[in-house]
Amino acid sequence: MSEIFEILQLGHPLLRQTAEPIVAISESSFQSQLDALLEFVLARGGMGIAAPQVGISQQFFILSSHPNARYPYAPQVEPFVVINPVITSSSATQTKDWEGCLSLPGIRALVPRFDYVDVRYQTHLGETIETRYEGFLARVFQHELDHLHGKVFLDRVETTLDVMMEQEWQRQIVSQRS
Numbered sequence: 001m002s003e004i005f006e007i008l009q010l011g012h013p014l015l016r017q018t019a020e021p022i023v024a025i026s027e028s029s030f031q032s033q034l035d036a037l038l039e040f041v042l043a044r045g046g047m048g049i050a051a052p053q054v055g056i057s058q059q060f061f062i063l064s065s066h067p068n069a070r071y072p073y074a075p076q077v078e079p080f081v082v083i084n085p086v087i088t089s090s091s092a093t094q095t096k097d098w099e100g101c102l103s104l105p106g107i108r109a110l111v112p113r114f115d116y117v118d119v120r121y122q123t124h125l126g127e128t129i130e131t132r133y134e135g136f137l138a139r140v141f142q143h144e145l146d147h148l149h150g151k152v153f154l155d156r157v158e159t160t161l162d163v164m165m166e167q168e169w170q171r172q173i174v175s176q177r178s
């Protein structure tokens with residue numbers, strides 16, 4: 001039953017497009033798409049995925065968080081759907097931390113992100129949520145939101161000296177944490 005999604009890789013033009021807003025959240029075809037993508041994220045154990053990454057050029061993403069070897073400080077948050085998101089306000093300060101992306105496998109980079117973001121979005125039920133995310137969730141939210149506007153984390157990197165290949169990152173960074 002689980003739909004198999006193909007993850008688009010950097011270079012695919014769809015990853016560089018601005019996605020379309022969702023107007024009919026309650027529509028059954030959209031709802032089944034959401035269910036399939038949620039299931040996919042649960043199965044992959046990822047921290048999130050944006051619709052354009054699986055070839056759907058629409059304004060939604062799945063946000064999820066759980067501690068693992070790569071991100072031991074990540075909070076435990078069950079996957080949830082974020083539709084038509086906007087950042088309404090953000091912290092004056094930014095912090096750099098490591099990011100990776102299913103669409104850029106093998107690459108890790110230090111990416112500056114706002115420490116907190118005030119956001120507005122709609123749930124899978126069409127309810128409007130206004131809330132603040134900080135720390136790790138704020139980072140994942142900003143990363144996924146970028147995908148809806150044709151941006152990837154490498155676009156935010158300050159210097160190529162902040163980019164590492166996965167193998168070196170594992171050796172130097174992840175192993176230091178445990």
Ligand code: ZN
Binds near residue numbers: 100101102103143147
């Ligand atoms: Zn990504």
